[in-house]
Amino acid sequence: MFSKFGFLASAEAGASPVIPKPAEIAVGFIAFGILFLLIRARAVPRFEKAYKDRTEAIEGGLERAEVAQREAAEALQMYKAQLADARGEAAKLREEARAEGSVILEQMRTTAQEEATRITASARTSIEAERQVAFNSLLNEVGALATELASRIVGESLDDVARQSRVVERFLEEVEKSK
Amino acid sequence: MRGLWSQANPGFVPPSSADFDFAPIFGDSILFTKPVLLVFLSVIVAGSFFTLSARKAAIVPSKLQFAGESVYTFIRNELGRDVIGPEFMRFVPFLFSLFIFILTNNIFGIVPLLQFPTMSHIGFPIGVTIFSYVTYHYVAIKKHGFSKYVKDICFMPGIPKPVYLILTPVELLTYLVTRPLTLSMRLFANMFAGHLLLLVFTLGGEYLLTSGLILKFLSLFSFGFAIGLSFFELGIQALQAYIFTLLTALYIAGALADEH
Numbered sequence: 001m002f003s004k005f006g007f008l009a010s011a012e013a014g015a016s017p018v019i020p021k022p023a024e025i026a027v028g029f030i031a032f033g034i035l036f037l038l039i040r041a042r043a044v045p046r047f048e049k050a051y052k053d054r055t056e057a058i059e060g061g062l063e064r065a066e067v068a069q070r071e072a073a074e075a076l077q078m079y080k081a082q083l084a085d086a087r088g089e090a091a092k093l094r095e096e097a098r099a100e101g102s103v104i105l106e107q108m109r110t111t112a113q114e115e116a117t118r119i120t121a122s123a124r125t126s127i128e129a130e131r132q133v134a135f136n137s138l139l140n141e142v143g144a145l146a147t148e149l150a151s152r153i154v155g156e157s158l159d160d161v162a163r164q165s166r167v168v169e170r171f172l173e174e175v176e177k178s179k
Numbered sequence: 180m181r182g183l184w185s186q187a188n189p190g191f192v193p194p195s196s197a198d199f200d201f202a203p204i205f206g207d208s209i210l211f212t213k214p215v216l217l218v219f220l221s222v223i224v225a226g227s228f229f230t231l232s233a234r235k236a237a238i239v240p241s242k243l244q245f246a247g248e249s250v251y252t253f254i255r256n257e258l259g260r261d262v263i264g265p266e267f268m269r270f271v272p273f274l275f276s277l278f279i280f281i282l283t284n285n286i287f288g289i290v291p292l293l294q295f296p297t298m299s300h301i302g303f304p305i306g307v308t309i310f311s312y313v314t315y316h317y318v319a320i321k322k323h324g325f326s327k328y329v330k331d332i333c334f335m336p337g338i339p340k341p342v343y344l345i346l347t348p349v350e351l352l353t354y355l356v357t358r359p360l361t362l363s364m365r366l367f368a369n370m371f372a373g374h375l376l377l378l379v380f381t382l383g384g385e386y387l388l389t390s391g392l393i394l395k396f397l398s399l400f401s402f403g404f405a406i407g408l409s410f411f412e413l414g415i416q417a418l419q420a421y422i423f424t425l426l427t428a429l430y431i432a433g434a435l436a437d438e439h
Contacts, residue, residue, distance in 0.1 A: 017367075021209065023210065025305045027215050028307055035276050036277075040272035042234075046235075047252075
């Protein structure tokens with residue numbers, strides 16, 4: 001009865017299943033050996049290579065991204081610095097220009113003032129001179145004229161007012177003409 | 180082969196270990212029996228699948244490469260790196276081959292037409308176990324030297340002296356006999372029992388079909404059970420391949436460890 005259920009069936013089926021057949025041990029050994037050599041030579045190195053490449057690709061990508069980010073940040077910093085510089089420069093220039101402008105303005109004003117003063121002074125001087133000349137000549141002429149007029153009036157009759165005024169008018173006309 | 184179809188119904192003959200014996204397919208050499216041919220087929224199937232999937236080793240894997248790599252990664256990281264530690268890379272080809280070899284042979288048990296788990300012939304597990312056995316002893320001897328290795332096994336440090344009376348024989352037995360024996364036996368027995376179970380339900384269903392009308396109907400259940408059990412077997416087949424590889428990795432890790 002029991003013999004029908006397996007291990008003790010060796011009587012009808014030959015050897016018990018727990019007794020190994022040497023040929024099968026050898027086959028198992030050799031077959032596994034072949035597979036092992038094949039896998040070691042052709043599969044594992046390539047899987048490892050794929051791993052390595054992938055790791056490098058990912059790490060390389062991250063590294064490159066990091067470098068790019070750093071560079072971008074540096075560039076931004078630089079541009080900001082440059083912008084600040086430029087702004088400062090512009091402000092300075094404006095300040096300088098303003099200062100310079102006011103200096104120039106001041107100078108010009110002073111110059112103009114001086115010029116004006118000088119012109120005024122020279123004008124005054126020349127006017128004074130001319131006046132002096134005119135005065136001198138007038139003085140001479142008036143003297144002469146007065147003398148002439150007096151002689152004329154004296155020459156004519158002094159009692160006639162109309163005549164007198166005629167004499168004066170005539171005299172003035174002559175003076176006018178003689179000029 | 181079993182006379183189930185003979186006119187005079189002889190009654191149900193339950194499957195036995197005799198169902199695991201195959202006559203040579205041609206000639207009379209044992210090298211041409213079904214199990215032996217299946218073992219070589221497994222080498223071709225597993226070998227070509229994994230070499231093909233590894234062939235391109237692309238950074239962005241194809242479906243095939245992804246499938247192969249998933250299995251490889253699992254063994255490499257879970258059994259190699261996590262169990263063995265820093266020196267694991269040396270053993271990955273071995274562990275990986277071990278796993279796929281046993282897995283392929285086990286799965287043959289439920290592949291239609293093949294339907295025989297080759298590891299249910301104890302010779303094959305023994306053939307593979309020899310590799311594990313030699314490997315973990317070799318690794319330990321190379322790492323610690325022969326005398327220190329023997330001393331470590333026989334006289335585990337930090338134990339009261341009288342205990343060695345019991346412990347030394349047990350340890351010796353463990354390292355030299357029990358480990359390889361259980362390694363091959365566990366795999367063999369699981370595959371053997373699983374196949375026997377499937378045989379019971381398929382042969383039972385077959386038998387019921389030849390019987391009366393009600394029993395014919397009942398054969399549906401028997402076949403249904405056989406199909407359900409096939410999926411259950413698939414789990415066991417994968418689990419046994421995993422356990423065999425895990426234990427080998429543990430033995431190697433033990434051999435590399437400074438203290439046993």
